[in-house]
Amino acid sequence: MVYRHQWIVIASGVVEPVLYLFGIGLGIGGLVGGVQLADGRFVSYAAYVGPALLASAAMNGAVFETIFNVFFKLNYAKTYEGILATPMGITEIALGEMLWALMRAALYAVAMLVIMAAMGLILSPLAILALPAALFISAAFSAAGLAGTSYLRTVQDFDIPMGLIVQPMFLFSGTFFPITAYPLPIQVFMHLTPLYHAVNLIRGLMTGILGWGQAWDFAYLAAFFVVFMWLATRQMERKLIK
Amino acid sequence: MPAASDALVRARSLTKRFNAFTAVDGIDFEVPAGGSFGFLGPNGAGKTSTMRMIACASPVTSGELRVIGMDPRTDAREIKARLGVVPQIDNLDQELTVRENLEMYARYFDIPAAVARQRASELLEFVQLAERAKDQVEPLSGGMKRRLTIARALINEPELVILDEPTTGLDPQARHLLWERLYQLKRRGATLIITTHYMDEAEQLCDRLVVMDKARIVAEGSPRQLIDQYSTREVLELRLPDADRGRRNGQLDGLADRIEELPDRTLLYTDDGERALDAVHARQIPVESALVRRSSLEDVFLRLTGRTLVE
Ligand SMILES: Nc1ncnc2c1ncn2[C@@H]1O[C@H](COP(=O)(O)OP(=O)(O)OP(=O)(O)O)[C@@H](O)[C@H]1O
Ligand SMILES: [Mg+2]
Numbered sequence: 001m002v003y004r005h006q007w008i009v010i011a012s013g014v015v016e017p018v019l020y021l022f023g024i025g026l027g028i029g030g031l032v033g034g035v036q037l038a039d040g041r042f043v044s045y046a047a048y049v050g051p052a053l054l055a056s057a058a059m060n061g062a063v064f065e066t067i068f069n070v071f072f073k074l075n076y077a078k079t080y081e082g083i084l085a086t087p088m089g090i091t092e093i094a095l096g097e098m099l100w101a102l103m104r105a106a107l108y109a110v111a112m113l114v115i116m117a118a119m120g121l122i123l124s125p126l127a128i129l130a131l132p133a134a135l136f137i138s139a140a141f142s143a144a145g146l147a148g149t150s151y152l153r154t155v156q157d158f159d160i161p162m163g164l165i166v167q168p169m170f171l172f173s174g175t176f177f178p179i180t181a182y183p184l185p186i187q188v189f190m191h192l193t194p195l196y197h198a199v200n201l202i203r204g205l206m207t208g209i210l211g212w213g214q215a216w217d218f219a220y221l222a223a224f225f226v227v228f229m230w231l232a233t234r235q236m237e238r239k240l241i242k
Numbered sequence: 243m244p245a246a247s248d249a250l251v252r253a254r255s256l257t258k259r260f261n262a263f264t265a266v267d268g269i270d271f272e273v274p275a276g277g278s279f280g281f282l283g284p285n286g287a288g289k290t291s292t293m294r295m296i297a298c299a300s301p302v303t304s305g306e307l308r309v310i311g312m313d314p315r316t317d318a319r320e321i322k323a324r325l326g327v328v329p330q331i332d333n334l335d336q337e338l339t340v341r342e343n344l345e346m347y348a349r350y351f352d353i354p355a356a357v358a359r360q361r362a363s364e365l366l367e368f369v370q371l372a373e374r375a376k377d378q379v380e381p382l383s384g385g386m387k388r389r390l391t392i393a394r395a396l397i398n399e400p401e402l403v404i405l406d407e408p409t410t411g412l413d414p415q416a417r418h419l420l421w422e423r424l425y426q427l428k429r430r431g432a433t434l435i436i437t438t439h440y441m442d443e444a445e446q447l448c449d450r451l452v453v454m455d456k457a458r459i460v461a462e463g464s465p466r467q468l469i470d471q472y473s474t475r476e477v478l479e480l481r482l483p484d485a486d487r488g489r490r491n492g493q494l495d496g497l498a499d500r501i502e503e504l505p506d507r508t509l510l511y512t513d514d515g516e517r518a519l520d521a522v523h524a525r526q527i528p529v530e531s532a533l534v535r536r537s538s539l540e541d542v543f544l545r546l547t548g549r550t551l552v553e
Binding site for chain 1: 260297299301302314318319320322323325327329330332333334336337347350351352394
């Protein structure tokens with residue numbers, strides 16, 4: 001499904017994590033020196049935070065793409081009614097929208113990987129797997145975005161997912177600091193968020209740690225995808241088929 | 243092609259409810275293959291609800307519905323592949339150009355890109371939008387959007403085309419163009435289902451039609467049959483001076499088979515309008531203007547529903 005897209009928006013999605021990488025990665029990196037990984041290795045702060053920024057970019061792209069774009073089409077444009085008059089069904093519509101999010105995620109991931117490689121921040125050949133992982137993460141968050149957008153009533157409602165879910169997750173998912181820096185109750189909460197698992201998965205791949213932790217992240221995100229995909233198609237069906 | 247009967251669409255006790263509200267109340271009809279079949283009825287009669295069920299866009303609440311020999315409940319995909327749908331409200335993709343709307347739609351039907359390009363060009367010619375092919379959809383006039391929607395409905399070369407008020411909002415010239423196109427379509431062997439508020443359109447386009455009112459079918463037949471059955475050959479339309487309103491009780495009695503009082507005129511149903519008019523003059527009833535015309539579907543409609551068709 002080819003739609004004209006606002007390239008400015010997409011480009012800003014590439015620029016944002018890069019800015020964070022330079023600003024925070026190098027800035028805080030100068031202060032804290034290095035970070036100790038799960039396997040005991042010390043890595044530069046930029047190499048630590050970079051993968052998390054990549055995972056967050058995949059999330060942001062997916063959520064923006066689905067929530068804003070789909071909200072309008074679901075509620076104001078009658079585009080989906082037109083598509084449903086063809087052999088296409090709700091599931092295809094949902095997957096079609098998701099495809100956009102995936103393309104965005106792929107772009108972000110490639111850009112980040114290239115920049116990080118140029119800065120010497122890639123510590124393992126496994127990093128190449130960060131690309132499919134980013135697509136996978138993007139799919140999971142698009143499903144959540146699709147499900148979420150079908151519950152929103154007005155444009156003002158957008159503040160709820162953005163301000164209360166996406167933004168806090170960005171701050172509290174072990175993005176910037178190892179989660180062991182936080183008190184235990186917050187650690188437990190972080191373990192429950194999908195972004196934590198996305199960050200952990202990508203960070204593992206880019207620093208060369210691949211273990212049960214990453215398998216668990218993968219399983220969590222797969223389950224997350226399935227549940228929200230089910231919810232999204234059910235909600236869209238309720239909205240579109242009367 | 244359907245196996246059992248040659249009906250392309252067959253409904254038995256077809257019912258659509260929205261919560262407690264019944265929009266379509268156990269209707270029966272058969273749309274024969276070939277030709278065009280009309281649904282006539284006032285606002286809220288249930289025409290769109292019926293169209294949407296046939297187009298597999300709205301689940302059947304109860305009753306039986308077969309479309310091209312298949313069941314919308316289980317074979318929606320296959321049915322929709324062979325259907326063209328012109329919805330009451332245009333749902334073109336505003337982000338795309340005129341041509342892209344057609345080519346994108348073709349993709350949903352799995353039509354190869356080269357074929358889609360070819361068909362899009364032909365269809366744009368067909369609805370006289372070729373010179374707007376590269377324009378965005380958004381700023382097109384209402385009538386142009388309507389024509390594009392019709393072109394889009396034909397992209398899969400459907401054997402059954404459902405048109406929900408195809409000409410509402412079109413100027414007379416565009417309407418006549420469209421009638422001519424629909425006629426061509428019919429000649430190529432497509433079956434058309436059309437809803438409309440315009441009786442002249444129904445008379446022009448429909449080989450058979452049903453009249454719906456309040457969720458039910460109240461009459462069925464060819465336009466000619468319906469007129470013969472429910473109206474007289476001619477109608478005398480009188481405009482009487484306002485001052486006489488309410489005072490002419492009984493004045494016109496016996497001058498026609500049936501008399502219908504509308505807010506702005508009085509209709510006398512009779513087989514000989516001129517004679518009735520002479521009789522009106524003979525009774526020295528003051529008349530502002532008088533017109534004798536042939537009966538139309540409008541009169542059938544008035545008789546059946548007590549309302550005029552065009553609001
Ligand atoms: N989604 C819906 N939810 C609730 N009621 C509905 C819905 N769609 C239609 N209705 C109701 O069903 C009735 C029939 O509507 P429908 O659109 O089928 O009429 P129609 O004959 O097409 O009228 P019109 O000539 O105005 O297009 C109306 O009373 C309408 O309010
Ligand atoms: Mg309608």
